[in-house]
Amino acid sequence: MADCLAHYQKQSAQIPTLINLASDGLQAGGMLVQMLPRTAEETYEVEQNQDAGIDDDLWTRLSVLTRTVKAEELTTLDANEILYRLYHEENVVAPDPVALSFGCTCSREKCEMAIEQIGEAEVLDIIDEQGGNFEMDCGFCGEMYKFNKDDVTTIFSE
Numbered sequence: 550m551a552d553c554l555a556h557y558q559k560q561s562a563q564i565p566t567l568i569n570l571a572s573d574g575l576q577a578g579g580m581l582v583q584m585l586p587r588t589a590e591e592t593y594e595v596e597q598n599q600d601a602g603i604d605d606d607l608w609t610r611l612s613v614l615t616r617t618v619k620a621e622e623l624t625t626l627d628a629n630e631i632l633y634r635l636y637h638e639e640n641v642v643a644p645d646p647v648a649l650s651f652g653c654t655c656s657r658e659k660c661e662m663a664i665e666q667i668g669e670a671e672v673l674d675i676i677d678e679q680g681g682n683f684e685m686d687c688g689f690c691g692e693m694y695k696f697n698k699d700d701v702t703t704i705f706s707e
């Protein structure tokens with residue numbers, strides 16, 4: 550899976566990317582290391598042969614260090630501990646952590662737009678076959694949207 554993700558990054562973002570994933574059956578952990586493009590200012594300074602403080606060896610060094618992380622460390626240690634163990638000789642600046650929350654952009658309105666694409670006759674046929682409702686479930690969050698004949702008639706009368 551890490552290889553797939555790294556391949557995708559290479560194809561789409563075209564910036565060097567390292568991905569390490571691990572799982573022990575109960576917990577999973579992972580890290581992604583990316584070399585961000587130079588800023589316009591850094592590029593200018595390099596072009597002018599000025600000392601932009603560019604560390605040409607940085608990616609090589611980080612790649613070697615990143616490959617030393619053990620699967621067990623990825624699943625059991627917190628992020629700061631991993632950062633310290635791997636890169637304590639580098640100048641690491643960590644942003645404040647942001648809590649993750651699940652979010653889905655599905656809505657009844659979007660389902661209505663999909664129903665309009667299918668067409669009224671087709672949807673009404675499906676409702677007959679399925680015993681009174683046209684059901685759409687979101688593949689991401691599992692939310693179920695149901696439409697009966699009245700709902701469909703309303704959609705196509707607007």
Ligand SMILES: [Zn+2]
Pocket residue numbers: 653654655656687688689690691692
């Ligand atoms: Zn959803």
